[in-house]
Amino acid sequence: MLVSATEMLNKAKAGHYAVGQFNINNLEWTKAILLTAQELNSPVILGVSEGAGKYMGGYKTVVGMVKGLIEEQKITVPVALHLDHGSYDHCYKCLEAGFSSIMFDGSHYPIDENVAKTTELVKAAHDKGVSIEAEVGAIGGEEDGVVGMGECADPKECKAIADLGVDFLAAGIGNIHGKYPENWAGLSFETLDAIQQLTGELPLVLHGGTGIPADMIKKAISLGVAKINVNTECQLSFTAATRKYFEEGKDQVGKGYDPRKVLAPGFEAIKATVKEKMELFGSVGKA
């Protein structure tokens, strides 16, 4: 069922595990993630960036696809459909389209403006029973053309935004979107610890979950991270499996040109990646 992410993340924080947010790009992606969550009895968050929403034909199309899959594939684990890095306008579009969770990324505004806009969106989301994530401190790397430097959030600013009533909070702790560079300094657990000491029970969100070593993921969970975003890793595994299909010439054997056959190895690769992450995050059996 499509639910807000609040309850599943509060449970995760209390139970010292994390729920994965896996970004979707199309039907295959969505079906692979939902079926894996169901097989592993894990709660799951489907992330939709503004770019991916546009690519899939608009937010209402996405809502229809996800609700249809949940019903017809008999998905009974909790599923949240979440706008990833939403602008002010797109938060409203997703509330209208029927998303069950939104992220307002006001990290590029001066803190006063971030506070004002977040306050307004918290009310708009909660009026509809929708959960809302906010961000403090830009997260490094590139997402939909927005490039950040991998900064660490100011714990006091995190506390100020947390107090506005957001349901979970993304804070920059040296994490980066996309592939991590060779000379990456690692996560700042000092920053994470300082943030959690001020924000208490609020679930914290780790963006850029691709390529962070398992021991760092586990330590981050122990310090209050209850939601981890995974996007690039599914893209890499999908593309590698698809490339292999063509390199082995399978498209030229029999009806190997059938798109349902072409996309099958990538579909299985996404399932394997999602399974690996859910096991690492500890969400298996927690639905």
Ligand SMILES: [Zn+2]
């Ligand atoms: Zn992100």
